[in-house]
Amino acid sequence: MNINFSFSKEPILNGDVAILLKTTQNKKPFGLKEVDPQQTILKVMSLEGFKGEENQKIELLVPHGSSFDRLNILGLGDVSSQKNDFWVNTGGKVFDLVKKAKKVVIFLDLEEKSVDRDQVKDFLIGFMLKNYTFDRYLTKKTEDNEKVFIHIVNQEADNYQKVLQEAKAVAEGVHLSRDLVNEPANVLGTEEFLDQAQKLKDLGIIVEVLDKKAMTDLGMRSLLAVSQGSSRPPFLVIMRWEGGQKEETPLAFIGKGVVFDTGGISIKSSLGMEDMKADMGGAATVVGLMRLLATRQAKVNVVGVIGLVENTPSSTAQRPGDIVVSMSGQTIEVINTDAEGRMVLADALWYCETILKPKLMIDLATLTGAILVALGQEHAGLFSNETKLTQQLLDAGKKTGEKLWPMPLSKEYDCLINSKNADMKNSAGRYASSITAAQFLKRFVHHTPWAHLDIAGTAMGTKPNSINNSWGTGFGVRLLNEFIKANYEK
Structure with missing residues (x-):
């Protein structure tokens, strides 16, 4: 997958897919208000029993009025007890939600606290590590190489190109x-x-x-x-x-x-x-x-x-x-x-x-x-x-x-x-x-x-x-x- 990253503090509200992150400590994921102003998705989450447990996922068609086609929410569990490689692993898990999309907006923050610079770098490392296939000897490729645009919304996004290059x-x-x-x-x-x-x-x-x-x-x-x-x-x-x-x-x-x-x-x-x-x-x-x-x-x-x-x-x-x-x-x-x-x-x-x-x-x-x-x-x-x-x-x-x-x-x-x-x-x-x-x-x-x-x-x-x-x-x-x-x- 040929990925082009961009970053901003303010959300970009159009794309194929929006990806939000939810912990068990908050009632709603960061960015939900922007993606779904009426917050009708909260009712769906409740009906589905989605509490944000680790590795819990929910995929939804976005309600009428949203500029996204699809919404994915990934559960992170209790982030207060996260391990050192937590954000690297999260990046890899989010990569799996991106497949077949061409323009994706990832709301990389939590409702209760911001995700800092080092955590963003770890997230990017995990995302890129998962973006690997060894298929050079296959005559029919399992992955396409079309360009995918990934926009990351983060409250501390400032000159993140250096972070991107390090990752x-x-x-x-x-x-x-x-x-x-x-x-x-x-x-x-x-x-x-x-x-x-x-x-x-x-x-x-x-x-x-x-x-x-x-x-x-x-x-x-x-x-x-x-x-x-x-x-x-x-x-x-x-x-x-x-x-x-x-x-x-x-x-x-x-x-x-x-x-x-x-x-x-x-x-x-x-x-x-x-x-x-x-x-x-x-x-x-x-x-x-x-x-x-x-x-x-x-x-x-x-x-x-x-x-x-x-x-x-x-x-x-x-x-x-x-x-x-x-x-x-x-x-x-x-x-x-x-x-x-x-x-x-x-x-x-x-x-x-x-x-x-x-x-x-x-x-x-x-x-x-x-x-x-x-x-x-x-x-x-x-x-x-x-x-x-x-x-x-x-x-x-x-x-x-x-x-x-x-x-x-x-x-x-x-x-x-x-x-x-x-x-x-x-x-x-x-x-x-x-x-x-x-x-x-x-x-x-x-x-x-x-x-x-x-x-x-x-x-x-x-x-x-x-x-x-x-x-x-x-x-x-x-x-x-x-x-x-x-x-x-x-």
Whole structure:
């Protein structure tokens, strides 16, 4: 849907549809007097038992004399107990009421209080996030691309174009991440993913690329071992956004970018293997985040690092029992070639800490199926070596609705990845396997504050919700943007 937004304090009283919001605390929704001067709709609401409970909806033909054809009223429930992501979710719900209309007026206020600037921005973010479909390979489109005019009436509407641009930056970053996750692997290989990262140069991001030779010279044999079975070349991509002070140490975000994961020689079951096109979900989040930061001109220095490989079986693929030397010099015994993401991240983390020297590191990866067993698809797993960083991320998750759950790290778990033949093994078996995967990563981080987000359950395939009907979710883009804004932008 191609949307054109406008704003005013005074209502515009003509259009296809008027949308009003009602809470359980007020008798009538804001704007009803303007839409229905006789307020005959109040009687209909009473007859229908419409009290404004959360998600309650009523759709009416507007009474004679009104310039609208249709009226939709959305119940918001008790807004006094609203969650932080309330207005984002409301925006997504209102989007669903707009379909097939060409000119819509949304009365974005409540009878008892006005909706403030930040709440309007959240509303717009939710509205735009829901306005996403991945239908480029359908010969018959389910959505048209005709222009729709959305006019928002808000009592504090004043220079809302800046608010609109901020909301667009968030939505475009999430949409890019969703696009990357949704693309089939025959279209999005390592080189094509690299092309998407290179496009960020147009926004002022500095992009550096390490190819196979450069990584070989650096000793990144852990990452390279994963890629050696595929004809697709491996890359380590470094993206720099320099929006802060010149001397300011950057924040670092590292993403696993396995563009397709067959499991390698330890091949996966064919059941659900098609979903492994999304095993680059961590890298997709990092690229979406970098786009968002550059678009909104974030006043912070950030570096994004993604390791791009494909994990396939062949005569040149790594084998169970192989021992490889990582960039850190630590040796890894390959027990399971399907535990490949941690081997990619091992060299990426070590490179990031020792070469880029960031203030902190946060990696994101669709790392383990075990995190779905532990947390389902409602939370991503959060592992960290610092309490402060853990709390900052939890707070950002609560604010955006992209929820995290803290998971343990300890010596008792760490010893499970010890190997008789090398410094460590890449898999310790089924028990606590999300934790042992994180313990593996921790061995490649020395003194830098670090967090690992296992997003295997949240990056794709979640049930439809208020702001997303897409298979790819873009999880983590809004979370990390909020984390940066709340803690590291001056």
